[in-house]
Amino acid sequence: MKPSYGSSVVRHASLALLFLLLAPYAAYAQDGPSSEMFTVNNTWMLVATFLVFIMHLGFACLESGMTQAKNTVNILFKNTSVISIGLITYAFVGFNLMYPGDFSIGQFFGFAGVGLDPGAEGNTVAYADGAYTYWTDFIFQAMFAATAATIVSGAVAERIKLGSFLAFTTLYVALIYPIAGSWKWGGGWLDQMGFYDFAGSTLVHSVGGWGALAGVILLGPRLGKYANGRIKAIAGHNMPLATIGVFLLWLGWFGFNGGSVLSADPELVSLVFVTTSLAAAAGVLGAMAASWGIQRKPDLTMILNGSLAGLVGITAGADVVSVNAAMLIGFVAGLIVVASVIFIDRAHLDDPVGAISVHLTCGIWGTLAVGIFSADHSFVTQLIGVAAYGVFSFAAAFIIFYGVKAAAGLRVGENEERSGLDVGEHGMEAYSGFRLVD
Amino acid sequence: MKPSYGSSVVRHASLALLFLLLAPYAAYAQDGPSSEMFTVNNTWMLVATFLVFIMHLGFACLESGMTQAKNTVNILFKNTSVISIGLITYAFVGFNLMYPGDFSIGQFFGFAGVGLDPGAEGNTVAYADGAYTYWTDFIFQAMFAATAATIVSGAVAERIKLGSFLAFTTLYVALIYPIAGSWKWGGGWLDQMGFYDFAGSTLVHSVGGWGALAGVILLGPRLGKYANGRIKAIAGHNMPLATIGVFLLWLGWFGFNGGSVLSADPELVSLVFVTTSLAAAAGVLGAMAASWGIQRKPDLTMILNGSLAGLVGITAGADVVSVNAAMLIGFVAGLIVVASVIFIDRAHLDDPVGAISVHLTCGIWGTLAVGIFSADHSFVTQLIGVAAYGVFSFAAAFIIFYGVKAAAGLRVGENEERSGLDVGEHGMEAYSGFRLVD
Amino acid sequence: MKPSYGSSVVRHASLALLFLLLAPYAAYAQDGPSSEMFTVNNTWMLVATFLVFIMHLGFACLESGMTQAKNTVNILFKNTSVISIGLITYAFVGFNLMYPGDFSIGQFFGFAGVGLDPGAEGNTVAYADGAYTYWTDFIFQAMFAATAATIVSGAVAERIKLGSFLAFTTLYVALIYPIAGSWKWGGGWLDQMGFYDFAGSTLVHSVGGWGALAGVILLGPRLGKYANGRIKAIAGHNMPLATIGVFLLWLGWFGFNGGSVLSADPELVSLVFVTTSLAAAAGVLGAMAASWGIQRKPDLTMILNGSLAGLVGITAGADVVSVNAAMLIGFVAGLIVVASVIFIDRAHLDDPVGAISVHLTCGIWGTLAVGIFSADHSFVTQLIGVAAYGVFSFAAAFIIFYGVKAAAGLRVGENEERSGLDVGEHGMEAYSGFRLVD
Amino acid sequence: MNQEGDGDMKLITAIIKPHMLDEVRNALSKSGVQGLTVTEVRGFGRQKGHTEIYRGAEYSVDFVPKIKVEVVVDDEQVESLVATIGDSARTGEIGDGKIFVSDMGEAVRIRTGEAGVAAL
Amino acid sequence: MNQEGDGDMKLITAIIKPHMLDEVRNALSKSGVQGLTVTEVRGFGRQKGHTEIYRGAEYSVDFVPKIKVEVVVDDEQVESLVATIGDSARTGEIGDGKIFVSDMGEAVRIRTGEAGVAAL
C-alpha cells in the first residue's frame, strides 16, 4: 500500500494496461484517468478509510473483552485517546515524516514540514494519477497510524499508568511509526532494496508488536500471574465483546488491505478481498485445530486470535500471492499463533490479549511468506526488512518506555492494580450495578 | 441476485437502455460498459460483500443475546466457525456447485470442478458485462453461503454438541445450500420455470429455516422448557447484544439486497434500499402491534424479530414490488412472526431465538408475496418453488442430522446442559468475574 | 447538505469546473454528467445512507450504556421504534414537508403531498444533475430524520412512559423536524437569507437538543437525583456499550457529513472526511483536558461526549472551514461540552446522557463557528438561524410534550421508576441471569 | 419485644444445588412456610471444582455455585421442615449440600412491628 | 478467646427493601454502629413476585430482590437498634421485611486480634 511514489507508479501500470485494452475509449485514456475514474477511485479509498477507522473500535472491544472487568474503563479510555492522539499528531508531523518526498538523512529520514498542505494540485486528478486526493491520502494513512500504538495497548493492559501510556503512545505514533514507515512506503532504503509489504504485516503490525514486547518486558507481569512458579490463567471478562472486536477488525481489514491497493482497480481489490477473507477463515481453522489438539477443549479466544493471525499473515502479500497460498498462509498463522501464545506465556511474558503473538509473530510470518509464495520477491530481502524493523522499533520503544519509566514510573501501585485501574485511574466502574466477583 | 446467467442479462437490459438514453457517449457505450462503469459496479459489489460479512457478527450477537449467559462462548464459537468453514468450503466446492455453468443431472445438479479459477477473462469487463470480476462474484456469493447454516445455529442453540453441529454445518453449507441454490440462481429448473427470488427469501432464509426445523425436531427441547405441560420462558441474557445483532443484520441487508442487484445501477440499487428499509421499519411496527396486543406489554425481542421478519419478507421481491407493497409486506411479516413464534412454542418446538419464525415462516411469506404484489410473477410458480425447496432442504437436513446423531449423538449430557455448554464444551466462561444467578 | 435546490447547484459548480479542466472529454461533459458519474455519485450517497443508518445503533448503545441496567430494554425498544417510525412517517409526510418544492405559507411552510413518487425523471440523471436518484434522495434524508427524536430519547431516559414518548416522537419527527428543515435545506427563508448549516449542527442536532430540553423541563429529574440539595451521580451501567455507541456514531458521521456533499466529489468529500475526523479527535482531547482538570481524574464518559461534541461542532461547516479551524472548533467543543454537562446538572436539569450539552450546546457552537471561521458566511445570519430554530423547536416540543402530558401523563410511577422501566413497561429484564445490585 | 417470642424459633439454613431451588421452594410452600430468603453462594466441599485450560494455562475453579436458603420457623416445625428440605433437595449425588439449624432469638415484622412467631 | 465477650453480643439480621438501605445505614450510623455487612438476597414472602410474558410464554418471577443487613452489637444496644432499623426501613407496604435477632458468641478483629465487644 501507500504511495511510496515509486511503487505506486509500478502498481498502476496494470491499470494503465487495462485502459489500453479497453480499446474504444483509449483515445482519451492516454490523457490520464477520467474524472469518473478519479471519483470512483477516491470514493473507494474513503470507504477503505472508514473501514480502517472502525478497526479502532475493534481493538477497543477485543482488548477490553479479553481482560478483567475492573480495568475496562481504562482500556476504553486508552483506545479512544489513541485514535484521537494518532489523528492529530499525524496531521501535524506524522504524514510528513512518513512521506517526506525527499529524504534528508540517507534514505532513512526526511521531513516535509509541519501541518497539512494540499498545494495547488493536491485535490485534482494530477495528485496521484487519479487514484485519490491529497486529503484522502492523508486521512487514509492517518487511520493506519494509531494502529501500531493500539497494539501496544493490549499487551501492557491492566497495569500501566494511564499518563505514562499516553506519553509513550504520543511519541511512538508521532515519530517512530512514520519514520519506520518512510523506509518502505515513503520510498526509503528498504523500498529501493525491493522489500515488499503490501499493507503492513511489518510496517504496522510488527512495529506495534515490537513496541508491545518492549513494554511487556519493562512492565513485568500482572500481580499473581506467575506466582510460585505456576502460570495463572486470568480470564477475559466479556467474550461477546471480544468477538465483536474481532469481527470488526476483520471487517476493517477489507479497508486495510483493500484500500492498500490505492485505487478501486476491480481485479486487484477483489483479489485482495478474496485472499484476505480466506486467510482469516483458514486462520480460524488453524487455531481451532491447534487449540483443540493442545488444550483438551476448543478455546474461543484462540480462534479469535486465529482469525487475526490469518489477517496479519496475509497483509504483507495479499495482492501478490495466489488464493491457495493465502489459505495456507492463514492456516499456518492460525497454528503459529496458538503456539506463540503458549510459548510467550511460558516465557513469563505477560500479554493479556496475545498482541505479541498476533501482530509480531504473525507479522513476521506474513512478511517472510511473501518471499516464499511470491516468485517476484526475495526471501532474503524480506528477512532483512523484518530484522531492520525489529531492531529499530524494539530499540525505540524500549528507550521511550525506559525514559517514561524513569520520569514518571510505568506501573500503578499494587492496591490500585488489585482493585482495578478503573477506580484507580478514573474513579469509575465499567459495569455499575452489576455484581462482580473477585 | 446471483448471475443466474439468463436473468442477469435481462436485468442489465435496463442498464443498457440507460446507456442508450445518455446520448452523447452512446458511441462507445455500444461497445460494452466502460472501465469506469466496471470499476464503480465492482466497487459497489465489494461494499455489498463486506456488508454481508458483517451479518455474521449480527447473527452471533443476536443468537448469543437471546440465549442464556452460560452458553455464550459456545454460540460465539459456532458463529465464528461457521463463517470460516463456509468461506473455505465455498472456495473448494460450493461456488462451482451453485454456478455449475452446465448441469449434468437434468437442471438439478452440476459441478464445475474443485477450487477457484478466474480463467483468462475472469477479471475483465467481459466476465459479467462489466458488473464485477470473478473474484468479486465468488467472495460476494461466499459471504451468503454460511448464512443458511448460521440460521440453523440459533434454533439448535443451548443443547447441541459442538462437534456434531460443525459436522452438520460443513455438509449443509458445502453441499445442500449450493445445490439448492443452483436450481434458481445457477440457472436450473426453477429459474427456467420463472420462479423469482431476488436475494434469497427462499434460497437462503427458508433453506436455513428448514434446516433449523429439522434440527429442532431431532434434538428436542431444552431441559425444563416444556416440563409438566407448561411452557417455561427462558429469557435471553443480553438485550443490548441482541439489539446490536439486529441492527447489524439490518445494516448488512443493504448489501444482501442491494448487492443482489449485481451492479451499481442507480435506480435499482436505490429502490432496493428504499423497499428494504421500509419493510424492516414496517416489520417493527407490525410486531409492535401484535406483541402489544397479544401480550400485555410490548416485547423488545418481538420487535427485533419483527425487523428481521420485514427484511426476510422483502428479500424475494425487493426490486420488483412497489414501495407501498414493501411496507405492507413488512408489516404483515411483523404480524406473522409474532404469531409464528407463539405457535411454534405451543407446538413444543423449542427455537430459542425464533429462527424458524423469522427465516422460514417469513421466507415463505416473502416468496409468495412476489406472486401477489408483482404483476410479472405467478403465485403458483412461487408456490412450487417454496414447496420444492421445502422438500429438498428439510429432507437433506433431516438426513444429515440423523446421520450425525447416529454416529456421534446430537445432544450434550444433562449435567452439561444444566451447567452450560461454555464450561462443558469449551472450559470457559463468557463473563468471568460477573456473578450469575441460576 | 440537502438539495436545497438553490445551493446544490452552487455546490456542483465546483464539480462542473473540474469537468472543464479535464480537457479531453470536455466534449460530452457539456451535456451533463455521464452515466458513470451518476452511478458513482449515487453509490456514494447510498454508502452514506447506510452509514447514517448505523448511527441509530450508535445512539441506542450510547444511551443504554450511559443509563442504569434496569432501564435498558426500554431504551433499546425506544431506539428501535424511533428509527422505524421515522422512516415510515418520512415516507408518508416528512420528505414532502421538508422538500416541498413550492412553499405555501411564505417561505415557512409547504407540502408536496402524501407519499413517495419519483415521477418520470426521478431516477435518471436529470433528477439531481447526476448526483443521485429520487429514491436515494429520499432514503438518505429519511435516515437523518429520526435522529432528532433519538436525541430527545437520551435526555428523557429512565422515567418517561413508553407510550407518551412514542407519541411525542411521531409528531416531532413527522412534522416539526421536516418543517424546520424546509427553512434551510428545503430552500426556505433562512436559506435565502444566507444561513449556512452544511449537515445539520442546527437543523438536526439543535432541533433534537431543544426537544430534549423541553422534555427534561416538563418531566423533572429522576428520583433522588437532586435530593436534599445534593447532586447524586447516577452512573451508566455499561461503558463498553457506550463506547461502541460513540465509535458507531463517529463512523456514521462519515456518511452524515460526507453524504451531505450530495455527490462523490473527490475534493469535497475527502475534505469533509478530514475536517470531521480531526474535529472529533480534537474534541476528545479538549474534553480530556477539561475533565482531567476540573474533576480529579479523567472521565471516560466525558471524552466520549467530547468526540461527539467535536462532531456536532464541525457539522455545520465541515466543507467550508480549514483543517486547522476544524481542529480548533473540535477542541473548543470538547471543552464546552464538559462545562455544559456540569452546568446543566447544577441547574438541576437531569439529562442522563448529556444530550443537551452534546447536541444543543455544541450544535449552537458549531453553527456560530461557521460565521467565525468561514469568510463567506455572516456571524449575524448564523445567529439569526440559531435563534429561529431555537424558538420554533423549543416551543413546538414544549407544546407537544405538554399536550401528551395532559392527555396521558409523561412519567411512570415512583415504584416503576425505582424497580426499572424494563419490568414496568416491558415485563422483561435486559440481563437475565446476571446479579444486579441496587 | 414480646416475651413469648423468645427462644421459640429456629433458623434453618440449607446449602443446596442451584437447580433444586424450585423444588425446595415448592416443597416448603406446601408445608406452610410463608417466607424465606435466598442467597447465591459458592461452596467448597467434597464436591470439587474442576480444572480448565484457558489459552494454554491451567486454572482451577475451586468453588461450586450453590444456593443458600434461610428460613426462620417455629420450633415445632423444625424437624419436619428439615426433612422436607432434605427430600426435595436430594439428587443423591455428591454436593447435594447441608442443612444447618440454629437458634433464633427474636423476629420482628418491620411493617407492623409484630414480633415472635407472629412475625414470620 | 476472652471471657467477657461470651454471650454479650447479638447478631441483628434485617431483610429490607433495597432502596431503603441508605436510610437504614444512616440511621444505624447515627446510633453509633461502626460496622455492618450487607448482602444482596432474594426474598419470598407475602410480597409476591409477578408474572410476565416473554415471547408469548408466561413466566413467574417468584423472588423479590432484598437486602440483608447484618450487624453484630453489644447486647444492650439490641432493643434500640431493632427499633432504629424498623423505623428507618418502614414504608408501610407489604414486603418491608423482617428483623431477626440471635446470639453471637464471639467476635474477633482480624487486624488486631481484639475480641468481644471491643472488636465490633
Next chain:
Amino acid sequence: MNQEGDGDMKLITAIIKPHMLDEVRNALSKSGVQGLTVTEVRGFGRQKGHTEIYRGAEYSVDFVPKIKVEVVVDDEQVESLVATIGDSARTGEIGDGKIFVSDMGEAVRIRTGEAGVAAL
C-alpha cells in the same frame, strides 16, 4: 435428629478482604476443614468507601467489597480455626475484617441424611 449433634457445633463467620480468600481457604484446608461456604458481601466499617467524581458530580461509594466465609465446625476446633483464619486473612491494614462465632444446633448432610458433626 440425632442427639449427640446438639450444641457440639459452632458456626464461624469471617468477613475478609476478597483477595485474601485463597489464603484463607488454603489455610483452612490444611487444618482439615472439609467444607465451607463463601458469599460476596459489602462491608461498612472503619475502612471507609471513597468519593469519586462522575460527570462533574460527586458520589460516594460507602461500601467496600468483602467476602464472607462461613464454616460450621466441631466445637473443639473453633479456637484453633479462628486463629488460622485470623492469621491467613491478616494484612495488617484497616478493613482486614472480623471473625464471628455462634452456636450451631444441628447439621444434616442432604445426600445421606447423616447428622451432627458427621455431616460436616
